[in-house]
Amino acid sequence: MKYKIGVDVGGTKISVGLVEKGKVIRKVSFGTAKGKEKVLGQIVEGISLVLEGIDKKQIKGIGMGLPGIINKKKGRIIRLPNLRGFENFNIVRFLSKKFRLPVKIENDSTCAVIAEHNFGFCADNMVLLTLGTGIGGGVIINGELYSGGGNAPEPGHLIIENGGRECNCGSKGCLEEYFSGRAIIKEARKEGLRMDIIQLQKEAEKGNKKARRIYEEAGKNLGIGLSNIIKLLDPELIILSGGLSNAHNLFLHSAQNEMRKRTFFRFKGQIKIAKTLKDGGVIGATLI
Numbered sequence: 001m002k003y004k005i006g007v008d009v010g011g012t013k014i015s016v017g018l019v020e021k022g023k024v025i026r027k028v029s030f031g032t033a034k035g036k037e038k039v040l041g042q043i044v045e046g047i048s049l050v051l052e053g054i055d056k057k058q059i060k061g062i063g064m065g066l067p068g069i070i071n072k073k074k075g076r077i078i079r080l081p082n083l084r085g086f087e088n089f090n091i092v093r094f095l096s097k098k099f100r101l102p103v104k105i106e107n108d109s110t111c112a113v114i115a116e117h118n119f120g121f122c123a124d125n126m127v128l129l130t131l132g133t134g135i136g137g138g139v140i141i142n143g144e145l146y147s148g149g150g151n152a153p154e155p156g157h158l159i160i161e162n163g164g165r166e167c168n169c170g171s172k173g174c175l176e177e178y179f180s181g182r183a184i185i186k187e188a189r190k191e192g193l194r195m196d197i198i199q200l201q202k203e204a205e206k207g208n209k210k211a212r213r214i215y216e217e218a219g220k221n222l223g224i225g226l227s228n229i230i231k232l233l234d235p236e237l238i239i240l241s242g243g244l245s246n247a248h249n250l251f252l253h254s255a256q257n258e259m260r261k262r263t264f265f266r267f268k269g270q271i272k273i274a275k276t277l278k279d280g281g282v283i284g285a286t287l288i
């Protein structure tokens with residue numbers, strides 16, 4: 001049994017990989033469909049595709065990272081804020097019946113931080129942010145994964161504005177309503193730029209002033225979030241991962257400026273783009 005299957009379920013993209021000792025041997029990705037049945041169909045199709053021609057006896061099991069709140073022990077999804085319809089669904093039971101393999105689930109950002117800690121940048125005290133459709137995160141303190149009572153961290157829902165924009169989580173003024181793929185697309189629409197996040201990034205990189213300003217302004221909001229994280233944990237490393245991190249040239253400068261302005265002590269740690277940015281979610285899902 002030398003392989004594991006890693007599944008990374010995101011609000012924008014679903015990736016499935018065949019992984020051997022932290023290396024992705026085969027991978028398929030889909031743009032996330034709308035609706036529970038279609039998403040489940042994509043997951044099943046992805047697993048079937050990477051399994052093609054492989055003896056099942058070579059597969060240790062399936063690990064899956066999910067963007068939301070889950071009950072790991074029971075194998076159940078509690079809520080995925082950016083993927084409706086999965087409330088209380090037992091995805092472990094569903095997949096283990098379908099593939100007759102052991103299945104484990106974990107929060108997607110936890111998978112990303114485990115992958116980075118093992119195969120990317122590593123420090124005893126580090127915070128990883130997954131910047132995607134929404135924002136998630138993982139924290140390592142003294143070399144150990146930290147989740148408090150089981151739900152920490154949720155950096156996307158740090159409040160950066162009292163009484164601010166309504167968030168999917170039920171609160172108002174959360175960071176991910178001001179800095180995330182979803183928030184940036186919304187801002188772009190207001191400016192008459194109706195396009196998806198990949199197109200918007202290209203537009204900004206080509207020099208479109210409106211698009212560039214949207215990323216810059218959003219970056220300031222990320223900076224407020226970073227400052228809050230630093231004041232709470234002062235980590236050695238802050239790692240930016242998730243698809244939106246590919247656009248770091250467009251927002252990191254303004255984020256760091258804002259972060260410095262709002263942090264009264266000198267942050268001696270480093271902010272880096274994840275080494276495992278491309279496949280961290282898939283690799284991490286096989287390490288749970």
Ligand SMILES: [Zn+2]
Binds near residue numbers: 168172
């Ligand atoms: Zn929220």
